[in-house]
Amino acid sequence: MFIKLDFESSEPIYQQLVFRIMEGIAMKELKPGDDLPSVRSLASDIGINLHTVNKAYHQLKQEGFIQIHRQKGVVINPDGVPKADEQYKERLKKNLHPLITESICRDLGEEEFIKLCQTIYETYQGGRT
Amino acid sequence: MFIKLDFESSEPIYQQLVFRIMEGIAMKELKPGDDLPSVRSLASDIGINLHTVNKAYHQLKQEGFIQIHRQKGVVINPDGVPKADEQYKERLKKNLHPLITESICRDLGEEEFIKLCQTIYETYQGGRT
């Protein structure tokens, strides 16, 4: 797990962290049951405050990606991550909408948009090599 | 132009407003050269602060969607909206990335994801009905 954050970005650090960990899961670098570093060690590794890590972990817990055991630490949800349900699809749609709207305005066609998505999907094709 | 904002959303009002106007353009309800309501009238129509409308307009101007003339008012850029360039594609990719990452985690396949995008694209197919 190499975690690289962009401290210049307006995206909150804890949010970036959430996505970096999701990336690890999508990449199969992190598998159900795997340990995650403790809030303290991860915080000091990245050079951020432990509360920031905590917030990221709690959001991931909230969404069912990880489990937090009081004294033992943090693990990827051994039962696997919750599947996409209707609620998630709605959320996804709502997030996708403005991106597509602007793309249409800028004359970026459906085919090209989808090709772009596929490019990103390919990033995850092989998983860890 | 019916503009509906979600005041409960965590998305800033001005940002929502920007996208609503982009939607109008994508829907062909707003065409190059068309007038937009003045800051004042739009603000009072929607019932929001002047500054909020102002911020939205300036962001749209900044991105080349509209022109703001001191006395004549606000119009959709008569030369049309700037096309998608590499810089935009990069931005789009960056925004798309986390959405795709989470979808993969949640086992939402590429096909389904793309189908979802197409569903949204269809919304704009006919333009205003």
Place this chain on the structure above:
Amino acid sequence: MFIKLDFESSEPIYQQLVFRIMEGIAMKELKPGDDLPSVRSLASDIGINLHTVNKAYHQLKQEGFIQIHRQKGVVINPDGVPKADEQYKERLKKNLHPLITESICRDLGEEEFIKLCQTIYETYQGGRT
């Protein structure tokens, strides 16, 4: 809204605060749409840190009791509080279980236990007088 907390208690302050606000709702002192004090003012009123209030508010938001508007402040969910669903009943049962278990051990009969519950329910009978 008079909010009294027990700083000696082992129950976290933010948790107590959550229940005090729920009490206000149960008592009909707080009705859907009502404003709640800002995190800062409530914190200084009670004499605790604003982060503690924040945590309480976010838990209430999470459970659908309140809405947090970025700049406008905090209100009781205008659509009313979410009804008890199966999930809640399960949680309630799980919380009730040990209480009943110990009561049985201590020879406190079902009738007396229920009478005790009724006593508490009566507290809320009239609402605010």
Place this chain on the structure above:
Amino acid sequence: MFIKLDFESSEPIYQQLVFRIMEGIAMKELKPGDDLPSVRSLASDIGINLHTVNKAYHQLKQEGFIQIHRQKGVVINPDGVPKADEQYKERLKKNLHPLITESICRDLGEEEFIKLCQTIYETYQGGRT
């Protein structure tokens, strides 16, 4: 005595253990004078730390449920478990209060709440089957 603990729960292990043993007593599986496993054997049976079992035992002793003899081991209090006194009722009430408060907020009526309690009481009706 089958003891099942939920290591994912936020409830401390020793607390869960206390309630499991109370459950045994409420179920009449454990009767006054009965032996309990030694700290060591119970800990290794369940796969938890010695200290954790110790803490649970001492809490039970503190409340008069069990007796701990240096060499003879641990037994359920031969004089029976202490009856519910006023102090216990106060504690019970305090624990019940927030559960009832939230139930009222969620529109779960008194009748249904009591029915739920009765359901739990029934679990103990027949004792061990």
Place this chain on the structure above:
DNA sequence: GTGGTCTAGACCACG
């Protein structure tokens, strides 16, 4: 050692 809680103080975006 772990996470949970609380405090204190700071800066920022928003409206």
Place this chain on the structure above:
DNA sequence: GTGGTCTAGACCACA
């Protein structure tokens, strides 16, 4: 003035 974020540092319960 509002909530959102981040930092820093402290104490506690648990195992």
